[in-house]
Amino acid sequence: xxxxxxxxxxxxxxxxxxxxxxxxxxxxxxxxxxxxxxxxxxxxxxxxxxxxxxxxxxxxxxxxxxxxxxxxxxxx
Amino acid sequence: xxxxxxxxxxxxxxxxxxxxxxxxxxxxxxxxxxxxxxxxxxxxxxxxxxxxxxxxxxxxxxxxxxxxxxxxxxxxxxxxxxxxxxxxxxxxxxxxxxxxxxxxxxxxxxxxxxxxxxxxxxxxxxxxxxxxxxxxxxxxxxxxxxxxxxxxxxxxxxxxxxxxxxxxxxxxxxxxxxxxxxxxxxxxxxxxxxxxxxxxxxxxxxxxxxxxxxxxxxxxxxxxxxxxxxxxxxxxxxxxxxxxxxxxxxxxxxxxxxxxxxxxxxxxxxxxxxxxxxxxxxxxxxxxxxxxxxxxxxxxxxxxxxxxxxxxxxxxxxxxxxxxxxxxxxxxxxxxxxxxxxxxxxxxxxxxxxxxxxxxxxxxxxxxxxxxxxxxxxxxxxxxxxxxxxxxxxxxxxxxxxxxxxxxxxxxxxxxxxxxxxxxxxxxxxxxxxxxxxxxxxxxxxxxxxxxxxxxxxxxxxxxxxxxxxxxxxxxxxxxxxxxxxxxxxxxxxxxxxxxxxxxxxxxxxxxxxxxxxxxxxxxxxxxxxxxxxxxxxxxxxxxxxxxxxxxxxxxxxxxxxxxxxxxxx
Numbered sequence: 001x002x003x004x005x006x007x008x009x010x011x012x013x014x015x016x017x018x019x020x021x022x023x024x025x026x027x028x029x030x031x032x033x034x035x036x037x038x039x040x041x042x043x044x045x046x047x048x049x050x051x052x053x054x055x056x057x058x059x060x061x062x063x064x065x066x067x068x069x070x071x072x073x074x075x076x
Numbered sequence: 077x078x079x080x081x082x083x084x085x086x087x088x089x090x091x092x093x094x095x096x097x098x099x100x101x102x103x104x105x106x107x108x109x110x111x112x113x114x115x116x117x118x119x120x121x122x123x124x125x126x127x128x129x130x131x132x133x134x135x136x137x138x139x140x141x142x143x144x145x146x147x148x149x150x151x152x153x154x155x156x157x158x159x160x161x162x163x164x165x166x167x168x169x170x171x172x173x174x175x176x177x178x179x180x181x182x183x184x185x186x187x188x189x190x191x192x193x194x195x196x197x198x199x200x201x202x203x204x205x206x207x208x209x210x211x212x213x214x215x216x217x218x219x220x221x222x223x224x225x226x227x228x229x230x231x232x233x234x235x236x237x238x239x240x241x242x243x244x245x246x247x248x249x250x251x252x253x254x255x256x257x258x259x260x261x262x263x264x265x266x267x268x269x270x271x272x273x274x275x276x277x278x279x280x281x282x283x284x285x286x287x288x289x290x291x292x293x294x295x296x297x298x299x300x301x302x303x304x305x306x307x308x309x310x311x312x313x314x315x316x317x318x319x320x321x322x323x324x325x326x327x328x329x330x331x332x333x334x335x336x337x338x339x340x341x342x343x344x345x346x347x348x349x350x351x352x353x354x355x356x357x358x359x360x361x362x363x364x365x366x367x368x369x370x371x372x373x374x375x376x377x378x379x380x381x382x383x384x385x386x387x388x389x390x391x392x393x394x395x396x397x398x399x400x401x402x403x404x405x406x407x408x409x410x411x412x413x414x415x416x417x418x419x420x421x422x423x424x425x426x427x428x429x430x431x432x433x434x435x436x437x438x439x440x441x442x443x444x445x446x447x448x449x450x451x452x453x454x455x456x457x458x459x460x461x462x463x464x465x466x467x468x469x470x471x472x473x474x475x476x477x478x479x480x481x482x483x484x485x486x487x488x489x490x491x492x493x494x495x496x497x498x499x500x501x502x503x504x505x506x507x508x509x510x511x512x513x514x515x516x517x518x519x520x521x522x523x524x525x526x527x528x529x530x531x532x533x534x535x536x537x538x539x540x541x542x543x544x545x546x547x548x549x550x551x552x553x554x555x556x557x558x559x560x561x562x563x564x565x566x567x568x569x570x571x572x573x574x575x576x577x578x579x580x581x582x583x584x585x586x587x588x589x590x591x592x593x594x595x596x597x598x599x600x601x602x603x604x605x606x607x608x609x610x611x612x613x614x615x616x617x618x619x620x621x622x623x624x625x626x627x628x629x630x631x632x633x634x635x636x637x638x639x640x641x642x643x644x645x646x
């Protein structure tokens with residue numbers, strides 16, 4: 001079997017989310033006046049990406065503990 | 077019109093490509109035999125194949141082209157989704173997938189070999205292989221040209237770097253790598269473009285604000301006020317809308333012939349479903365893809381509509397073709413210009429990466445389809461049969477290298493001689509248009525013979541070419557655009573001409589295949605056609621599955637939802 005694809009998706013989007021949230025918190029607010037209607041879209045959308053990434057990681061984790069139990073029984 | 081990417085944007089771009097290559101690297105040790113490389117060992121869960129199915133089609137044409145079309149034609153572009161994709165995807169899931177997956181054919185051409193004969197397979201395999209490398213080259217060229225225009229990057233370097241990334245991850249991880257990266261790209265596109273739609277729509281005053289501002293777009297081009305925001309109302313005749321297509325040409329040409337011909341027979345998309353881990357997953361693949369597909373107009377067409385509304389309201393942020401006002405607006409710049417307008421550095425990196433990713437996965441999709449058809453249907457069938465499986469795995473890897481090198485050649489060809497590319501796409505159009513008639517008859521009428529299929533297909537292709545020679549659209553020059561025999565049929569638009577050409581090709585193929593089949597002897601017995609023809613194949617049992625895993629139930633729900641969308645935006 002191949003590895004669970006949700007793992008790299010989760011890591012990548014959590015990483016992107018973190019980068020945008022941190023950058024959104026420290027960046028000069030003038031860029032949002034110029035581009036995104038005054039909304040700090042880096043902070044806002046970064047949070048969305050972070051939530052999505054963490055959710056994917058949660059799904060990966062949940063899937064990884066489920067099939068592990070019957071496998072252990074097989075070994076005995 | 078340069079876009080300035082900041083350090084953070086470059087960091088995001090690099091991280092993304094790090095993940096892309098990393099996935100290929102991790103998958104490398106799973107590639108033990110040729111089925112792992114070409115069919116992912118038939119081990120992928122349905123949600124992954126479903127999203128990859130959608131993403132494989134989500135290349136450059138989709139994102140850039142559909143936004144351009146949204147600006148040019150308005151919401152009528154949604155016909156490419158709600159009419160020209162969803163019904164065919166549902167049909168593939170319910171009726172055709174059992175044959176593709178159940179016959180254990182490893183490719184669409186191989187299905188034709190099992191159902192008909194060698195010559196039908198050869199015709200399809202060779203034309204498909206040539207077509208995929210050229211499409212991959214066109215993707216590559218479009219990407220490099222875009223990066224050159226927007227960021228001032230070097231064209232040659234763009235070609236080399238993009239081709240290298242695609243090469244590495246397919247060479248290492250085969251189809252699985254391509255599929256996994258397509259899913260990654262799907263999320264990039266959705267999560268990268270959603271804030272763009274949100275900001276642009278907010279800026280223009282929501283849907284009602286957009287409808288108001290689209291009125292001058294329509295009236296200044298002498299169409300009825302609602303033409304850009306109503307999808308069906310202005311299709312009574314081809315004169316009423318900017319597409320220059322009437323309802324019959326649209327429904328039959330796009331909705332039936334072209335749509336079913338693409339979604340149900342193109343190995344590029346079907347290959348994704350064939351990699352699924354069970355018959356049930358294979359059948360659910362196109363249905364899972366249909367759900368986001370239904371909503372994609374909001375992501376790719378809507379931005380185009382917003383952009384053109386703003387343009388007519390006085391915000392001239394769209395450039396002209398070659399910066400020459402006489403050549404009109406460069407609609408292909410719609411998405412890049414919107415990204416530059418609304419995204420501050422940071423999010424711009426996400427949006428831009430999503431855009432680049434879509435070009436590359438479009439290219440990767442073509443390359444994986446090419447290496448499979450080349451290895452199984454051409455190399456193993458005609459050049460080197462009966463070699464070891466390890467040998468075909470080796471061949472698949474080198475076919476990837478070869479396919480990418482030819483793609484690079486095609487990219488340069490496209491950059492030097494635009495006409496050659498138009499010519500090739502035209503020829504592919506001739507070959508593709510009749511294809512669905514062959515599959516339909518082959519799958520549902522056991523009497524269809526190999527001779528019938530082959531000569532029907534050939535006849536349909538020639539019929540398309542012949543019709544092209546007799547038809548021309550207004551304002552086009554005789555030659556590559558048509559009319560090279562006589563100017564017998566005049567169309568209001570090239571699109572209308574194409575739709576009608578498809579209808580003619582399909583009908584010719586359909587009629588010829590029936591006539592020739594009746595006149596020739598059957599070469600395959602009922603026993604041999606088991607699993608290949610509808611009436612001779614036991615229906616897949618799905619009654620024990622929950623409702624959301626039953627293709628017929630889900631298919632009907634998807635069609636109902638699509639119908640509702642059509643009615644809302646009628």
